[in-house]
Amino acid sequence: MTTATEPFDVAKVKADFPILQQEVKGRPIVFLDSAASSQKPRAVIDAMSEYYETINANVHRGVYEIAEKATNALEAARLRIGRFIGAPKPETEVLFTKNATEALNLVAQSWGRANLGPGDAVLLTQLEHHANIVPWFQLAAEKGFEVRWIPLTADAQLDLSEIDTLLDGVKLLGLTAMSNVAGTITPIAELTAKAHAAGALVCLDACQYVPHLPTRLDELGVDFAAFSGHKMLGPTGVGVLWGREELLEAMPPWLGGGGMILNVTLDGFLPAALPAKFEAGTPPIAEIIGLAAAVDYLDALGMEAVREHEVSITAYAMRTLTERFGDTLTIHGPAEPAMRGGVLSLALEGVHPHDLSQVLDEHAVCVRPGHHCAKPLMQVLGVGATARASFYVYNDDADVDALADALADAASFFSF
Amino acid sequence: MPGLEDLYREIILDHYRNPRNRGELDAPPATRTEGFNPLCGDEIVVYLDLDDAGVVQDIRIGGQGCSISQSSASMMSAAVKGKTVAEVAALTQAFKAMMSIHESSLGEDGEDGGTAADMPVEAPEGVRLGDLEALRGVVKFPVRIKCATLAWNTLAQGIEDAQQA
Numbered sequence: 001m002t003t004a005t006e007p008f009d010v011a012k013v014k015a016d017f018p019i020l021q022q023e024v025k026g027r028p029i030v031f032l033d034s035a036a037s038s039q040k041p042r043a044v045i046d047a048m049s050e051y052y053e054t055i056n057a058n059v060h061r062g063v064y065e066i067a068e069k070a071t072n073a074l075e076a077a078r079l080r081i082g083r084f085i086g087a088p089k090p091e092t093e094v095l096f097t098k099n100a101t102e103a104l105n106l107v108a109q110s111w112g113r114a115n116l117g118p119g120d121a122v123l124l125t126q127l128e129h130h131a132n133i134v135p136w137f138q139l140a141a142e143k144g145f146e147v148r149w150i151p152l153t154a155d156a157q158l159d160l161s162e163i164d165t166l167l168d169g170v171k172l173l174g175l176t177a178m179s180n181v182a183g184t185i186t187p188i189a190e191l192t193a194k195a196h197a198a199g200a201l202v203c204l205d206a207c208q209y210v211p212h213l214p215t216r217l218d219e220l221g222v223d224f225a226a227f228s229g230h231k232m233l234g235p236t237g238v239g240v241l242w243g244r245e246e247l248l249e250a251m252p253p254w255l256g257g258g259g260m261i262l263n264v265t266l267d268g269f270l271p272a273a274l275p276a277k278f279e280a281g282t283p284p285i286a287e288i289i290g291l292a293a294a295v296d297y298l299d300a301l302g303m304e305a306v307r308e309h310e311v312s313i314t315a316y317a318m319r320t321l322t323e324r325f326g327d328t329l330t331i332h333g334p335a336e337p338a339m340r341g342g343v344l345s346l347a348l349e350g351v352h353p354h355d356l357s358q359v360l361d362e363h364a365v366c367v368r369p370g371h372h373c374a375k376p377l378m379q380v381l382g383v384g385a386t387a388r389a390s391f392y393v394y395n396d397d398a399d400v401d402a403l404a405d406a407l408a409d410a411a412s413f414f415s416f
Numbered sequence: 417m418p419g420l421e422d423l424y425r426e427i428i429l430d431h432y433r434n435p436r437n438r439g440e441l442d443a444p445p446a447t448r449t450e451g452f453n454p455l456c457g458d459e460i461v462v463y464l465d466l467d468d469a470g471v472v473q474d475i476r477i478g479g480q481g482c483s484i485s486q487s488s489a490s491m492m493s494a495a496v497k498g499k500t501v502a503e504v505a506a507l508t509q510a511f512k513a514m515m516s517i518h519e520s521s522l523g524e525d526g527e528d529g530g531t532a533a534d535m536p537v538e539a540p541e542g543v544r545l546g547d548l549e550a551l552r553g554v555v556k557f558p559v560r561i562k563c564a565t566l567a568w569n570t571l572a573q574g575i576e577d578a579q580q581a
Contacts, residue, residue, distance in 0.1 A: 354456050354482035354563065355424075362420055371457035378457060384480045385457040413420065414429070414483075 007309065008301050010396040016041040016297075017394055027364040030402045035180050035208060035343050035390035036368050037230045040294070044233060047293035048286045059285055060259060060276070074285055077292035078275070084295045085206075085225070086216035087242050092274040095241045095248075096283050100207045101131040103226035103241035106278060107203050108135035110254045111224075111247065113143070116171060120145040123170045123200070125186065126152050126380050127179040130373040132205045136174060145171075152380055156182035156333045160191075167198035175202055175222075177209030181372045181386065182333030183314075183340035185209075192221040201247070207231055211392070212310055212341055214303040223247060233298060233393075234291035237284045248274050255280040298393075306393055310342040313391050317344060317400045324404050328411065332381055342391035345372075348407060351414045353387035359413055360387075363406035422553035423560070424483065431487035431547075436494045439476040441465055446474070447577045451570030453562055458485045462570045466578040470501040477567070484551070484560050489567035491547050501575055506540045508568050513539035514552055515561050 014020050017039045022029055031039060057067035059074050075091075082090020097103040112135075116122065122136045126149050140147050148166055151159045156179065167173075173195040178185045192202045201223040209215060210225075211232035217225055224247070229238040243251075253260055253271045257280035262270040271277045298306065315337040321329055321344075330347040334340045346367075348356055353369035360367055367389045371378045378384060389403055441448075441463035451460045458481030465474040475497055477489045492511075496504045516537050554564045 352482040352486075354458070354484070354560075358423065358557070358560070359420060369456055375457065384459060413424070 006302070006305060008305055008393070010309070010394065013301070014394045014396070016043070018042060018045070020394055024364040025362065030363070030365045030399045032389040032391065032395065032399065032403060033366045033368050034211075034231070034392035034395075035372075035388065037236070038211065038233050038392055039394065040235065040290075041233055041297050043297050044235065044290045044293045048235060048290040051286045051289045056286075058282055070285060073289050074283065077288045080292045081240060081295055082242070084215070084299065085210060085227075085240075085242060086218045088218050089245050093242055093245050093248065095243070095275050095278045096288055097226075097239040097241055098237060098284065099230075099239040100205070100226045100228040101239070103239045104131050104203070104205065105135045106241055106254050107224050107226070107243070108139050110251045110278075111201075112136070112139050112172070114252055116140075116143050116145045118144040119169070121148050121170045122146070122172050122174060123148045123150060123166055123195075124174040125150040125158055125176060126376055127156065127158070127176050127182065127184055127186070128174060128374065128376070129176065129180055129205060129207070130375070131207075132174045132176065132203070133376065149376075152377075155335060156184050156377075156381070157339075158184075158186055158191075160187075163191075163194060164198075167195060167200060170195070170198060170200040173200050173202045174205070176205040177207075177225075178212070178341045178343075179333065179374075179377070180208050180343060181345050181374050181377055181388065182381075183343035183345075184333055185213075185340055188220045188222065196221070208341055208343065211298075213307050217242060229287060229291040229294065232291075232294055234294035235287045238287035238291050240291075241278070245274065248278070253277050253280070257281050259283075301393060309393065310391055311337050313395055313397065313400065314340065314342045314344070316397050317389070317391070317403070320400055320404050321346075321407070325407065325411070329407070332383075332386060342395075344389045345386035346389065346407075347383060347386060348411060351410050353385045355414065356387045356407070356410050359410035360403070360406045363402065363409065365403055365406045367403070423557055425550040425553065427547055427550040428483060428487040431490040432483040435477065435486055435490040437476050437490065437497070438478070439463075440478055441474060441476050444581065446476075447574055447581055449570055449574035449577050450479075451566050451573065453481070453485070453566050455559075455562065456482070458482060458563065458566060460485065460489055460566050460570050462489075462567070462574040464571070464574040464578050466501070466575065470579075472496050472499055472501075472504060475571075481566070482560075482563055484554060484563040485566050488548075488551055488564045491551070492567050492571060495546065495548060496571070501579075504571070504575065506543050507545075508572060509537060509540050510543040510545055511548055511551075511568055512537040512565065514545065514548075515555060515565055 055066045055069040057070045059071040079090045082094040204222040204225040206225045206227045210227040225242045230236040260280040328349040332345040357369040369387045446465045449462045459479040461478035463476040475493045
């Protein structure tokens with residue numbers, strides 16, 4: 001493990017990812033959809049196989065040797081992942097879920113159900129992913145609280161001019177750390193301070209942040225943070241909810257079942273202590289171990305270096321695409337690469353994103369068309385869909401050039 | 417391996433660039449029906465003027481989407497104008513039959529993009545698809561089938577709406 005900020009060798013990194021060694025349609029694959037799901041290095045795949053081949057057993061129950069080893073591996077992973085995000089008390093505050101969506105639903109269904117009612121408000125930003133919108137709408141329909149929105153500026157940054165008024169009466173701010181569409185990085189610490197001053201908690205959707213930027217939750221000051229394993233080189237099937245210990249202690253359990261109880265009698269049950277209280281049923285053990293291996297891999301690269309790499313490739317992409325396509329190409333979101341993540345939502349004049357992505361597929365360039373589960377944001381941007389290219393540790397400038405060539409092909413194919 | 421020319425036939429691009437029957441009708445007396453493709457965000461609005469004899473007097477198309485969904489809607493609007501509800505139903509069935517995934521029409525490594533809504537539909541006899549035949553290549557790109565059928569599903573809903581109005 002290193003904390004150095006030295007740049008890493010992208011070619012070497014790429015060589016660690018078996019899936020990126022293949023050709024698609026006779027061309028080397030150019031994978032630009034990591035914002036949806038990242039690829040997995042050999043180390044993650046191996047860690048999961050090794051678990052299945054050597055210590056596979058259910059956790060927290062068996063007394064035999066491999067069961068104990070499996071339990072130890074899972075709890076070590078909890079501490080490892082907690083350290084990676086700057087969790088003050090990882091042993092109790094890091095909860096494993098099946099994905100980030102479930103983590104956000106846990107906040108709504110446990111904390112929200114116990115704390116929100118008529119006269120209250122939940123404040124969301126217009127950048128949010130459906131996962132940090134729909135759970136609040138679902139609960140609001142039942143509990144009768146108001147859902148309000150922080151509007152955006154023309155370049156998809158938060159418009160905070162009315163923030164003090166908007167925060168009046170708010171009990172929770174749902175905030176994305178980085179937009180999965182526009183790449184906008186939000187002012188988390190500043191907004192959290194304002195929310196706290198107004199008596200509101202902050203629930204951070206950190207899905208696009210934890211994989212790409214050094215994360216210190218203790219310094220950001222938020223109250224809850226959710227992220228998923230598969231967007232940060234880990235496997236699907238595991239997400240994380242981090243919450244401040246005193247909040248989690250006071251919250252009722254959400255899902256009930258095995259593993260989350262202290263005692264069950266004919267009359268009722270007593271919930272277990274943290275973190276078990278929120279982890280009913282057999283957890284995704286192999287996936288949690290795989291996620292810890294992903295965190296090891298990212299730490300070896302150094303998250304400062306990861307961020308620098310992404311700012312650099314994003315700057316190169318914005319420069320290249322603007323030079324080659326001028327006004328016929330719109331890149332949504334902030335113009336300054338240092339203020340955004342490596343997510344470029346593109347609109348090419350005269351070519352619908354769905355058609356654009358189809359032509360790109362002929363070049364083995366993998367991008368994603370659609371609304372990216374952020375339909376309110378699409379409405380604000382005034383588009384039905386975008387074609388999104390997103391970068392990660394294994395992408396290099398040659399991938400950007402391949403994207404630009406494929407875009408040029410699409411432009412000429414659909415030229416009027 | 418299917419190429420782009422299988423998907424984007426010239427007539428499709430023509431309908432995309434110059435969509436027929438684009439616009440709105442006053443509703444009422446016309447009916448206004450929205451259709452969504454939740455996967456890609458395409459939205460379509462079908463305005464339908466159905467007379468008492470069940471004949472499509474007029475149709476207009478609104479909304480936005482990709483070349484496949486827009487050209488399919490444009491060709492559909494031209495094909496159903498002046499037709500009876502029964503003729504529209506037969507044409508819809510013929511179109512859906514063309515859009516059905518048959519394993520034989522996919523390559524050996526063809527993926528299964530089918531859902532219940534895309535299960536093979538029997539083609540009715542004696543129905544001519546005309547220009548709509550140009551969309552036949554879409555079945556080789558299973559994820560795009562929903563783009564092609566969006567307008568037709570919305571029209572079917574629109575006819576129900578009109579008959580209940």
